[in-house]
Structure formats: structure tokens, C-alpha cells
Amino acid sequence: MPELADIGVLGLAVMGANLARNAARKGFGVALYNRHPERTDELVREHGGEGRFLPSKTLEDFVASLARPRAILVMVQAGKAVDDVIAELSPLLEADDIVIDGGNSLFTDTARRCKACADKGIRFLGMGVSGGEVGALEGPSMMPGGDRSAYDRLAPILDRMAASVDGTPCCVYVGPGGAGHYVKMVHNGIEYADMQLIAEAYDLMKSLYGLDAPALAGIFSEWKQGDLDSYLIEITATVLRKTDAGGQPLVDVILDEAEQKGTGRWTAQSALDLGVPLTAITEAVYARALSAQRARRAEVERKIGRSPPPARKAGAAAIAAVRDALYASKVVAYAQGFEQMAAASAEFGWDLKLADMATIWRGGCIIRARLLDRIRAAYDRDPKLGTLLLDDDFLSAVTMASDAWRAVVGLAVANGVPAPAFSSALAYFDGLGRARGPANLLQGLRDYFGAHTYRRLDKPGRFHTLWSEGGAEVQVDR
């Protein structure tokens, strides 16, 4: 009888197949199962020599090929498929066996599945995995949450599979219930904002300064050498440099409609529920939605007869201003994402360690960036930091960039080049930096039409003005 497998992977599309190969390459025995067996056959045919694979054509054989307590990594489409797979697997499993959902599941689904599995004696982990196709194979960032004992049992395997930076694996236990998938969701939200900001920088330099794709590729490559150093900046340069079979820049012929699978939208929805001002990520979701209205955009452009902005010279100072505006906006996006994780942690009782989240995002994942080292340092200095913008390092970096940021946003507005994420990040920073805003008037209006009451700066308690009954003020609550 062959030696049993250390871990099983169920669902062998892009992510599952590469995670299975990753584990096998690290010396673990990997059981394989896919609903349609062609994917299993293909994996074994093309990569069977990379390690010890135990393929199965039935779920029963798959489960039987695993060492106890069994550990099964489920890599199927988020949503109903995960529930279907758990329902099919459960009767075949025993107490203490472990199911890990490594897809992009909604965190509330994960919390529900965690509990339902625990009721059956099955240990459940909801694990965010980031890194795409290549990361899954070479070492992703992994965000496991749920049953702590299941994590402890699997940590030696997960740590070997994960990317590693300075000898630290990009994998850590995040927290109970749906915490792991929540953190992955916010990771994806930040990914949306980061990409939107990069797209706006590209658009500004293209539309205002007439720079073509090869020139822009050079600029992004240069930015990769500085504070903006990140995977997304690196692949931006690569995408901009790519030409199609006809020799023209590929980016110029890619349809300008952004698609989305839902994690960015969920991040924004959760921020609304928690009352966190998540402007950069939410603008990025809206920008994708607007991009998808291509026919309508074309119709409106025809009607308003939009003319292109006047040609400008792309001087070094102008390009540096876009770079500085991008960096400052990016800091705001990350600050808002981390603030959201802190708010969720407080709301759901997860005790998230924000420095740990920055640590495991430094390698393997799509948003890996030099900035994350600084974020980790900021939360190491003060784990209770209310916002990254209160950290001296970040505040001074953003303040130093603020003149350039304002100039770039001003130029965008004056020339009709939409830069919603740049603009909203700046508006957020300005709002955050004002001890007294205009919500006093808003409170007055609420009291006028709905007797909602207001508080005063000069005395304690709640007050209501009898707006339509003579205008006297009454104290309604001491």
C-alpha cells in the first residue's frame, strides 16, 4: 500500500493545481481530486515528476488516500460550490479532520461554515491565498483563519508552501471564524485601489503629456526603484512594454472595461457597515462600474463633444509630481484598509495583529510593496495606532507630497481627466486634517427637518431647536 498523502487538494484549476505542485515540490505527498477528472489527468501528465502525487477519480478514493487527521485544501469557485463540496465531503470525514477553503469566500460564509463543520467535529480553516497563478506555485501569501488547532497542525506545511521574506513565512494565523477571509478581502480591496491609482497615473501622463506606452513603461520602471517599489508597479511596466503581433502596444488595444469578481465590492460594503471612511477602495469599485458602461460613455462623449486637453511638455518636475501624488494616495488607500481591519477586529472580536498582516503581505501576494515594511514598522512602534497617517514617518511623507498632490489633482480637474481615487484620497486627507468640518450645518439641518437633536461645542447635553414653534432651543437630554 503506497504511503498516504500529507495534504489533499480538491479543485485543480489554476490555483489548486499550482498549490498542489507547490506542496509536492516541497516534499509533501499530495492527494489530488477534481470534479471533472481531465484536470487531474493533465496535472499528473504534465507535472507528475515534480513530487509525490496521489490522484483519485472518486471522492471516496481521494479521502482514503490521506493520512489522518486528513487535511483537504478546497480550491473551487467561491459561493455555492464550496457548500456543495463540504456537503459531499462531510460524510466521508472523521472527527478532527481538517477542511481548508483557500478560495475567495465571503467572510460571513466562512464563519457559518466554520460553525457548521465544528458541529460535525470537522475542523475548518478559511484561508485567503494571494499571488495568482505564479504565486500559488512559487510561494503565495496565505491568510488562514478559523480553527486554531487545525492551523497549528498544518503550520509546518503552510509555512513551507508560503513565500518568505527575510526568513519569515508570509503566512500567519489571522484569527477565528471568518477573519482570514476578511483580511484577504481587504487585501483585494487595497489591490483594487492600488491598480486604480496606477491606472489614473497612467491616464494623467498619457492624456496631459501625450506620453506613449513605451515612454510610460520607462517611467514606471524608474518608479520601481524608489518608494513606489511594488509588484503592481513592476508588472505595470511589463504590460505597458508589451506589443501585440502587429507591433503596436498591447495596452492600446485592450478593451477599457474592468471586470470584477466581488471582493472589492464586499470590502466597500463592509466598510459602510462598519462606518469606516474607505474612500480610495470604494472609488476604485465605482471606477470599475463606470468603466463597464462603455456604450453609455461613448454616447455622452459624442453629445458633449469632448476635446482633448492641450499638449504639454512632460518635464521631469511634472512627472515627479504625478509620482508623489501616486505615493501619497497609495498611503491613504493602505491607511484606510488597515483602519478597516482594525474596526472589523473590534467589531467581531478577532484581535487582529496589524503588524502581522503587513508582514505576510510583504511577499508572495499581489500587493507586495516596499511600503509594507514601513507599515509593519509603524504598527510595531504602536500596535494601537488609530490610522497610519498619525505615524510620524507616514505623516511627514504625505505632507511633503501634498503640494504636488494638489497640483496634480488640480490639473486633472482643470483638464477634464477623471482621477477619482487621487482626488478622493486627497479630500480624505484634507478632511482628516481638519479639527472642525462642516457637519455642524448638517446636524442643524437634521434637527430642522427631523428633530434629530444636536450637541453643542460650548455646553454638554443634547439640544433641539423648535424651528417652527418660535425658534427657542430646548435641552432634550442631559
Ligand SMILES: NC(=O)C1=CN([C@@H]2O[C@H](COP(=O)(O)OP(=O)(O)OC[C@H]3O[C@@H](n4cnc5c(N)ncnc54)[C@H](OP(=O)(O)O)[C@@H]3O)[C@@H](O)[C@H]2O)C=CC1
Ligand atoms: N485565479 C486567481 O488568480 C486567484 C483565485 N483565487 C480564488 O481561488 C479559488 C479557485 O480559483 P481558480 O483556480 O481561478 O478556479 P475557479 O474559480 O475558476 O474555479 C474552478 C474550479 O472549481 C471547481 N468547481 C466549480 N464548481 C464546483 C462544484 N460544484 N464542485 C466541485 N468543484 C467545483 C472546478 O471544477 P471543474 O474543473 O470540474 O469544473 C474547478 O476545479 C476561487 O475562489 C478564486 O476566487 C484566489 C486568489 C487568486
Ligand SMILES: O=C(CO)[C@H](O)[C@H](O)COP(=O)(O)O
Ligand atoms: O484574489 C485575487 C488576487 O489577489 C484574484 O486575482 C481576484 O480574482 C482579483 O479580483 P478581481 O477579479 O475582482 O479583479
